[in-house]
Amino acid sequence: MSAVTVLKNLRIVDPSRNLDEVGSIVIGADGTILASGGQAHNQGVPEGATVRDCKGLLAVPGLVDARVFVGEPGGEHRETIESASRAAAAGGVTSIIVMPDTDPVIDDIALVEYVKKAARDKALVNVHPAAALTKGLNGEEMTEIGMLKEAGAVAFTNGRRALSDTLVLRRAMTYARELGAVIALETRDKYIGGGDMNEGLFASWLGLSGIPKEAEIIPLERDLRTVLHQGMTGQSAAEGIRALLNEEGSAPSGGSTAAQSSRPGISFEGVRFAYPGGRDAALRHAADRVETALSGLEAPLARYLLELEPSFAEGGTW
Numbered sequence: 001m002s003a004v005t006v007l008k009n010l011r012i013v014d015p016s017r018n019l020d021e022v023g024s025i026v027i028g029a030d031g032t033i034l035a036s037g038g039q040a041h042n043q044g045v046p047e048g049a050t051v052r053d054c055k056g057l058l059a060v061p062g063l064v065d066a067r068v069f070v071g072e073p074g075g076e077h078r079e080t081i082e083s084a085s086r087a088a089a090a091g092g093v094t095s096i097i098v099m100p101d102t103d104p105v106i107d108d109i110a111l112v113e114y115v116k117k118a119a120r121d122k123a124l125v126n127v128h129p130a131a132a133l134t135k136g137l138n139g140e141e142m143t144e145i146g147m148l149k150e151a152g153a154v155a156f157t158n159g160r161r162a163l164s165d166t167l168v169l170r171r172a173m174t175y176a177r178e179l180g181a182v183i184a185l186e187t188r189d190k191y192i193g194g195g196d197m198n199e200g201l202f203a204s205w206l207g208l209s210g211i212p213k214e215a216e217i218i219p220l221e222r223d224l225r226t227v228l229h230q231g232m233t234g235q236s237a238a239e240g241i242r243a244l245l246n247e248e249g250s251a252p253s254g255g256s257t258a259a260q261s262s263r264p265g266i267s268f269e270g271v272r273f274a275y276p277g278g279r280d281a282a283l284r285h286a287a288d289r290v291e292t293a294l295s296g297l298e299a300p301l302a303r304y305l306l307e308l309e310p311s312f313a314e315g316g317t318w
Contacts, residue, residue, distance in 0.1 A: 003029055004046045010054035012037055014061065025059060062094025062125075067184075069159070073114060074103030081115065085123035095126040100137065101159035107132035107143045112151040130155040133172055133183060139163050145175045155182040162186045162193070162219060170226055187219045 008024040014036070023041040026034040026049075035043065045051055065088060071078035081098070088096050098115060100106035106115065112129050119127030131153035135141045145156055156172070163169050163185060176183050192215045197203050199210030 004034070004049040006045050006049050006051045007054045007059070008041060008051060010057045010059050012059045016061070060092070063092050064095045064097075065093045066097045066155075067099060068096040069099050069101055072102065072118065073111065080122075081118045081127060082122035082124075085119070085125045085127060089124045093125065095128065097128045097130050097154060099130055099157065099159045100132040101161075105132050105135075105137050106130070106153075107135050107137075107148075109144070109147055109151045112148055112153050116152050128152075128154040130157050130184070132156070133158050133163065134168060137161050139165055139168060142168060142172055142175070145172070145181050146179050149179055149181050155184050157184040158186060160186055162188045162190050164190050166222060166226060169223070170229070173226060185219075185223060187216045187223065189215045189218050192218075 005027045006024055007027070009022065010025070011021070012023050012025065013020050017037075019037060021038045023036065023038040024043075025036040026040050026043075026046070028034050068084060068088075070081055070084045072080045084096065084098070088094070102111075104111065106112060106129060112131055115127065115129040119129075129152060131145075131148040132143050133145075133156040135143055137158050139158060139161065143156070148156070156176070163172075169185075172183055175181065193211055195203075195209035195211035195215075197206075197208050197210065199212045203210040
């Protein structure tokens, strides 16, 4: 930018300031936000500033997509880190976490560093690599969580594959707790979750194999009980299951921030869970799509990621 830019008449939503109002954003020549909100709307326009009428548009802090599957490395013909970042930027997403389901699987320090370098050289948005939780995503042997985290992996996951070995899961949770790592699990039972669509009469009419809701509830409850077994006390697993099955989507009662949010959730001391809804059309029930975020951090995964993003507060960057 060569001069001050004023975006006026736009709706500004900034959770960091509990702000949701129509106003203006004043951006300095260096990209720094000089003022924003209703007050900036009434301050007038600096001399020589470029003014854009943004009526009907919405300004929010950069969005984070925490589960992005790209082709690179190995499948660049399908999508690259560069092309994925362009698509993200076009949609207002300023940070993405790329999954390790690539060829080769991102289960080695060199591959984590490769993703970081490719992102640094070509990406338009922040790109954070997630490393494989198990070698080759086979669910049998843990990866080097500590070394991969030091190399820059922000989370550990088996991607689209469920982790069926409870002993491996228990060991992974132990390491995550000690190292402050994040584990994200696909909660779908490999034996009863391999159907074509959500179970019901319509599936029978179509002659397709149905997937019952228990395909996600069973591994979810196992995960929660494994956390409790690790000595992370808090609300019981049963409360989380009841919240998940609540048709109204209400959260369980309790004093935790996660439980009191608008999203069904359950909180344990030192570990937070969140159940994003609606991403998988195959399983539709209450809080469809139970993708469990197991965090050894004090803050929820979503909050941890959002802290990477600038807000529209004064001093932020555009």
